[in-house]
Amino acid sequence: MSRKPYMRKLPTWWWLSQRRYTIYMIRELTCIFIGAYAVLIVIGLLRLSHGRAEYDAFLDALQSPFGMVFHLLALLFALVHTVTWFGVTPKAMPLWLGERRVPDAAIIMAHYAGWIVVSAAVVFLARVQ
Amino acid sequence: MSEATVALEVLRYRPETDEKPTFQAYTVPYRDDWVVLDALNHIKDNIDRTLSYRWSCHMAVCGSCGVMINGEPKLSCHAFLRDYYPGKLRVEPLTNFPIERDLVIVMDDFMEKLDSVKPYLIAKEDRPLSAGEHLQSPAQLEAFRPYTMCINCVLCYAACPQYGLGPDFVGPAALALAHRYNLDSRDAGRDERQEVAASNEGIWECTFVGACSQVCPKSVDPAAAIQQTKIASTADWYKALLPPWGKR
Numbered sequence: 001m002s003r004k005p006y007m008r009k010l011p012t013w014w015w016l017s018q019r020r021y022t023i024y025m026i027r028e029l030t031c032i033f034i035g036a037y038a039v040l041i042v043i044g045l046l047r048l049s050h051g052r053a054e055y056d057a058f059l060d061a062l063q064s065p066f067g068m069v070f071h072l073l074a075l076l077f078a079l080v081h082t083v084t085w086f087g088v089t090p091k092a093m094p095l096w097l098g099e100r101r102v103p104d105a106a107i108i109m110a111h112y113a114g115w116i117v118v119s120a121a122v123v124f125l126a127r128v129q
Numbered sequence: 130m131s132e133a134t135v136a137l138e139v140l141r142y143r144p145e146t147d148e149k150p151t152f153q154a155y156t157v158p159y160r161d162d163w164v165v166l167d168a169l170n171h172i173k174d175n176i177d178r179t180l181s182y183r184w185s186c187h188m189a190v191c192g193s194c195g196v197m198i199n200g201e202p203k204l205s206c207h208a209f210l211r212d213y214y215p216g217k218l219r220v221e222p223l224t225n226f227p228i229e230r231d232l233v234i235v236m237d238d239f240m241e242k243l244d245s246v247k248p249y250l251i252a253k254e255d256r257p258l259s260a261g262e263h264l265q266s267p268a269q270l271e272a273f274r275p276y277t278m279c280i281n282c283v284l285c286y287a288a289c290p291q292y293g294l295g296p297d298f299v300g301p302a303a304l305a306l307a308h309r310y311n312l313d314s315r316d317a318g319r320d321e322r323q324e325v326a327a328s329n330e331g332i333w334e335c336t337f338v339g340a341c342s343q344v345c346p347k348s349v350d351p352a353a354a355i356q357q358t359k360i361a362s363t364a365d366w367y368k369a370l371l372p373p374w375g376k377r
Contacts, residue, residue: 003144003229004144004145005144005227005228005229005235006142006144006147006149006150006227006228007227007228008150008224008228010224010225010290010293010294014290014293015290017200018200018201020338020339020340020343021290021338021340024290024336024338024339024340028336088337088356091350091352091353091356091357092353092356092357092359092360093357093360094353094357096268096272098268099266099267099268100268101268101271
């Protein structure tokens with residue numbers, strides 16, 4: 001008897017079929033905001049290289065309602081990515097000290113500690129200026 | 130009092146007569162100690178002998194009875210009717226695989242991928258039996274033990290949208306097993322496995338959806354294995370690139 005395997009197609013809206021896929025796609029889409037923020041920083045640097053007046057105009061433009069909403073959303077999504085990524089670091093980077101595995105909480109807390117140190121350094125540098 | 134029953138919709142595909150799969154409804158007795166596999170066996174024994182599905186051990190060890198139950202990949206021997214009752218159950222073959230017949234899928238693609246990652250110990254050199262056992266410390270065992278639990282049931286492939294969208298992806302179970310042997314202190318085959326595992330179709334196709342680990346009936350956590358392999362492969366790349374004596 002000849003075989004005739006049937007291949008079902010993944011539906012276009014597969015990512016709405018289950019909560020976990022929908023959340024995954026939302027996570028992927030939030031990257032657009034992170035990417036857009038990176039582009040914005042580069043544009044800011046470019047304007048800065050053109051002199052004080054251009055840079056001040058750039059800063060003024062950021063004060064617009066659209067600029068404020070964009071920054072709030074970008075910050076929110078960056079926080080979501082940071083917290084969720086820190087949460088999975090023990091899975092991605094399990095550490096062993098001799099015969100004992102470093103507890104998950106210690107790995108996660110080390111990341112938060114690093115975050116605080118880097119943030120404090122950034123704030124310090126901003127103040128020095 | 131009439132006996133309690135449960136309604137099942139089972140996706141049927143008979144290649145000799147059907148152009149495409151269609152659902153068929155069955156009603157089976159409800160027992161609170163029955164799993165979906167018991168319901169399928171009841172159908173086969175008492176209602177419709179033409180229904181085809183795979184199973185063997187009935188105890189979540191053989192990995193052959195995986196099906197979609199209400200859209201979720203499950204071992205049919207591991208899914209109790211009581212968790213769905215009185216709701217209806219929709220039983221389908223695992224998604225992302227071709228259907229051979231009814232609930233039976235074609236697993237050839239997975240078998241080839243599993244073979245490609247060399248999921249066995251590759252020793253550095255042949256050891257004579259007289260050299261005795263390969264001793265391992267408890268920590269050396271624990272490093273890879275969770276990944277040995279894989280039963281090749283391919284529920285993770287059915288859950289993985291990356292595999293569904295790009296069937297060239299080596300996939301969760303094969304990559305988890307590659308990682309299992311790479312982590313084994315007796316093994317020296319990592320370089321051979323990396324050719325497949327660290328290729329574009331390997332770990333880098335994974336976007337960390339995480340569904341593979343959520344559906345794994347043996348808590349293997351393939352998503353963690355893949356992320357660990359990504360980090361190790363990235364470290365390899367830097368080690369080769371940065372020092373003047375590097376290979377690049």
